[in-house]
Amino acid sequence: MVINCMAVDDEPLALGLVCSFIEQTPFLRLAGRHESAVAALKALHEQPEIQLLFLDIKMPDLSGMELARVLQRGPRVIFTTAFNQYALEGFRVDALDYLLKPFNYEEFLRAALKAKTYFELKQNQAGNAAASAQLPAAPSPLPQEDHIYLKVEYQLVRVALADIVYVEGLKDYVKVHLASQPRPLLSLTSLRSMEEKLPAGKFLRIHRSYIVGLNHIQAVGRGTVQIAGETLPVSDGYREAFDQFFSRWK
Template sequence: MSVADAVAPPRIRCLAVDDEPLALGMVCAFIEQTPFLELVGQHDSAVAALQAVHAQPAIELLFLDIKMPGLSGLELARVLQNGPRVIFTTAFNHYALEGYKVDALDYLLKPFGYEEFLRAALKARAYFALLAGGAAPAPVPPAAPEEDHIYLKVEYQLVRVTLADIVYVEGLKDYVKVHLASAARPLLVLTSLRRLGEKLPSRHFLRIHRSYIVGLGHVQAVARGTVQLRGQTLPVSEGYREAFDQFFNRWK
């Protein structure tokens, strides 16, 4: 064993908690591919997570969704004020202030990629290193902030649309319909699907058909030839099968 190995801190014991299977699977996959984290359990409810924390006092860190039925992630964090530390994962940015009130280590806004996850995990590693009396690992330089919204020309005005609110985009001949989680009716935008797709970040959106781009954070289920999101089932066309299969294989 090398000197570096001898002084290396133990891996941080983590619990992943999310009531959405795809989001839970993604967080678990991210934990397992991070060398200094150890996944000791995954749960689809805050109540089950609370029971797990009581049964396994060695759990140190929770990757915790906020909006869950029954006991919410925020309520669980308040109960565990003197227990494991928390990194929140949520699709709703208006919970950020509440997250800081319960002294969360970080706040990941869905849909997020591994780079954002790793930065939050490194923040946790630095915290536990200082807690143990060791030297904190070298900080990671902050990434340039990514815009969380887009402006769309609707009729005769520019409308600000939050990216996380876009469920899917449907291409018509000369227009696109932008279907939002917060609105019953889609926005009708004078542009092409290709041009709008160039403006949408590829790690949050995926084109699955000549007529559809989907918001990955809203995907509820996938099959070989379809994507289901918010009760709507959309087809995957052959020309976009390869990109879709790469996404699908992450959840196998």
């Protein structure tokens, strides 16, 4: 596939470098270049085919971060900036990657390949959905997926459902504790969003801060769950669902 790109940077030398990198990458097509976010915003309304922005952050009138917030449902963004303090904010606006100036072609290509993987995955999902829509109604429901995708450090990481022991909600992140590795995955999403992704037959929310994998529960007590050597509390708001599950253990 070929990805239609736009480069936006108020520094002509930096803009020229990004454009040259785009042009020498076979799966990228340079469809626009602009020295201000305001000009880019206007052009994007006229060029709906743009899929990917290589976007500087510190620009006059309208910053790249402000433009990214406006385009939450528009093209995806790879930030190109000399300031690393915006990395967390870039994560929050769902940027695909964050290139810190000065960067070389190898670093640029690594970010571009992440974008290629994202768009290929999206294309495959759209194709599967279209194919499913043309199939006759099945007598029984299709099997659930055995994995989910999590955004971890600007990458989409495939995680097997069977590997998820429990999910811990923090202020801006979730920690996904896995059976296969000692360190949890850190993903910028909410526990509510995780609850929607995880199948109810395999996972149970027991607390405003915890979702547990039912197959990994070692023991249950009065208001507690023991899992992976940890004892997690069951809060009052989730007690009824917990008790229904616990009744099957008796």
